[in-house]
Amino acid sequence: MHPQVAVRPEPFGALLYHFGTRKLSFLKNRTILAVVRSLAEHPDVRSACRAAGVDDSEQAPYLHALGVLADSHMLVPEEG
Secondary structure: OOOOEEEEEEOOEEEEEEOOOOEEEEEOOHHHHHHHHHHHHOOOHHHHHHHOOOOHHHOHHHHHHHHHHHHOOOOOOOOO
16 A cells, blocks of 8 residues: 555545545445455565455456556555
């Protein structure tokens, strides 16, 4: 996650706010929140999805959501 992004968990999932770009994003369920929070602990996004309980055949919407978050700079590659 970008260092300027704050996460506020909500009953529906979460709100992400980027203080640099002032963009707000909604995570529509707690599973995608679990995936986002665990990305740094896994070698790739598919592994993070599996760890959150998302089967390979069900990953398409999650991968799309992660791509949207990356395009909006909410998610950035880990440095180092």
